[in-house]
Amino acid sequence: MNTRLLGLGFSIVFVSIALLAYSFAYNNLELTGVSTSTFILGLTIIYTSFASTETVLNGFKEYLRFAENFLTSIIEEADLLDGKITVVKNPKDYYVVISKTDSAIQPYPGLTVRAGQPIIAVPVENVMENLSALETVMENLENNLSEILVHELGLCNRVRARVEGNMVKIVVEEVPGILKDELGRPVNVFNIMPSITLAKLVSASVKLIHQRVYHNSVELVYQVIKEK
Amino acid sequence: MIAKSNLFLIMYVSLATAFNSTLLFLGEDRPDAYVALNILSFYISYALLRPFPRLNLALKLLHATLLGLFTLIVAFRVLEVIGA
Numbered sequence: 001m002n003t004r005l006l007g008l009g010f011s012i013v014f015v016s017i018a019l020l021a022y023s024f025a026y027n028n029l030e031l032t033g034v035s036t037s038t039f040i041l042g043l044t045i046i047y048t049s050f051a052s053t054e055t056v057l058n059g060f061k062e063y064l065r066f067a068e069n070f071l072t073s074i075i076e077e078a079d080l081l082d083g084k085i086t087v088v089k090n091p092k093d094y095y096v097v098i099s100k101t102d103s104a105i106q107p108y109p110g111l112t113v114r115a116g117q118p119i120i121a122v123p124v125e126n127v128m129e130n131l132s133a134l135e136t137v138m139e140n141l142e143n144n145l146s147e148i149l150v151h152e153l154g155l156c157n158r159v160r161a162r163v164e165g166n167m168v169k170i171v172v173e174e175v176p177g178i179l180k181d182e183l184g185r186p187v188n189v190f191n192i193m194p195s196i197t198l199a200k201l202v203s204a205s206v207k208l209i210h211q212r213v214y215h216n217s218v219e220l221v222y223q224v225i226k227e228k
Numbered sequence: 229m230i231a232k233s234n235l236f237l238i239m240y241v242s243l244a245t246a247f248n249s250t251l252l253f254l255g256e257d258r259p260d261a262y263v264a265l266n267i268l269s270f271y272i273s274y275a276l277l278r279p280f281p282r283l284n285l286a287l288k289l290l291h292a293t294l295l296g297l298f299t300l301i302v303a304f305r306v307l308e309v310i311g312a
Contacts (some may be wrong), residue, residue: 005237030255033262034248040266041244043293048279049235050286 004151005049012042014042061178064189069188078111078118081186085208087124087199089227095121096192116163124196128153132163141201145170148197154177156217166224168206170194173217183213198222236279243269260301267298 016039023031075081075098076186083098088107095107099119131152142161149155149172157174172190173185184189191211199206202224210221242247247265256262271294 029257029259030252033256033259034252036259037244037262037266040263040294040297041241044240044270044290045237046235047286047290051233051280051284130305 007045007046009042009049012045013039016042060183064179064182068182068185068188072185074111074120075186078120080118080120082134083120085187085191085195086225087195087204087206088121089205090130091201093123093125094196095128096124096196097121098187119173127196129201141168141198144201145197146199149194153193159194166226167177168198168202168222168224170220170222171217172220175216175218177216180216183216183218191220192219195222197225232277233279235278236273240270240273241276243273260304264298264301267294270294 002208016035019031019035020039023029023035031050051105075083078100079201080100083100086097088095088097090107095109097107097119098121099117101115101119103119107119109123110119112121113196128148131148140161141163142159145161146159149159150157155175155177156172160171160173172194175190179189191208195208197204204227205225206222207225208220209223212219244266247269251262251265254259
C-alpha cells in the first residue's frame with residue numbers, strides 16, 4: 001500500500017465532497033459536474049494506492065528468496081553462520097563484510113581467507129545510490145532512517161533509533177506480512193538494508209553487534225567505527 | 229525514470245483536467261457528462277500504459293465501479309432518447 005497516494009486520494013475526495021455540497025447549496029450544475037468528476041478521480045487514486053506496489057513485490061519476493069538461498073548456502077559452506085555483519089567504508093567504496101574476525105580493514109570483493117578465517121565481502125556502492133533522502137540532512141537520524149526505510153523502500157511501517165556514544169540502536173517495526181518470513185534468515189533484507197543505510201548516513205563503517213528478532217520487528221544494535 | 233504507475237496517474241489527472249476545463253468553458257451543465265469523460269480518460273490512460281501487470285482485488289473493484297457507473301450513465305441517456 002502506498003500511503004502517500006492514499007493520503008492524496010482522501011484529500012481529493014474530501015475537497016470534492018465540500019465542493020459538491022457547495023454546488024448543491026447554490027444549485028450550480030457545472031460545479032456539480034466538476035466536483036463529481038474530481039470525486040471519482042480521488043476514488044481512483046485511493047484504489048490505485050492499494051495496487052501500485054503489491055504486484056511488483058511478488059516478483060521481487062521470489063527473487064529475494066533465491067538470492068537468500070544462494071547467500072545462505074555460501075555462508076554455511078564458509079562456516080560463517082555466526083559471523084558478524086559489518087558495512088566497511090573505504091575511500092571509494094562501501095562493502096558488506098561477513099566474518100568471524102574483527103571487521104576487515106581492507107576487504108576484497110568475494111570470498112577470501114585471511115589468517116585462516118573466511119571473509120565474504122560484497123561491494124554495495126551501487127545500492128541505494130539514487131536515493132535523494134541519503135543526501136538530505138534531517139534533524140535527527142531517526143527521521144532520516146524513517147524517510148528511507150519507511151517511505152522510500154517500504155520495508156516497514158515504523159523505525160525507532162537511539163544513539164548513545166558510538167552505539168546506535170535501530171528498531172525496525174511492523175514489517176510487511178509478505179516479507180515477515182525473511183526475518184529468521186541469517187542475512188536478510190531487514191539486517192542488510194538498515195546496515196547499509198546507517199553506514200551511508202553516518203559516512204562511516206558500522207558493525208552489527210547484536211540483533212534480536214521479534215514477531216514482526218527486529219532490533220539491531222550497531223557500533224559505529226569512525227576512521228582514525 | 230518515472231514508474232509506470234506514476235506516469236499513469238499523471239496522464240489520467242492531466243486528461244481529466246483537460247476534459248473538465250473544456251466542458252466548463254463550453255458551459256456544459258450535465259454532471260454525467262463530466263463523470264463519463266473522467267471515466268473515459270481513466271481507460272485511455274490505462275489502455276496506453278498498462279500500469280499494473282496483474283489485477284488484484286482493489287483494481288477489480290475499481291473497474292467494476294467505473295464500468296458500472298459508465299453503463300448507468302449511458303443507459304439513462306439512451307432511455308432519455310428513446311423516451312423523447
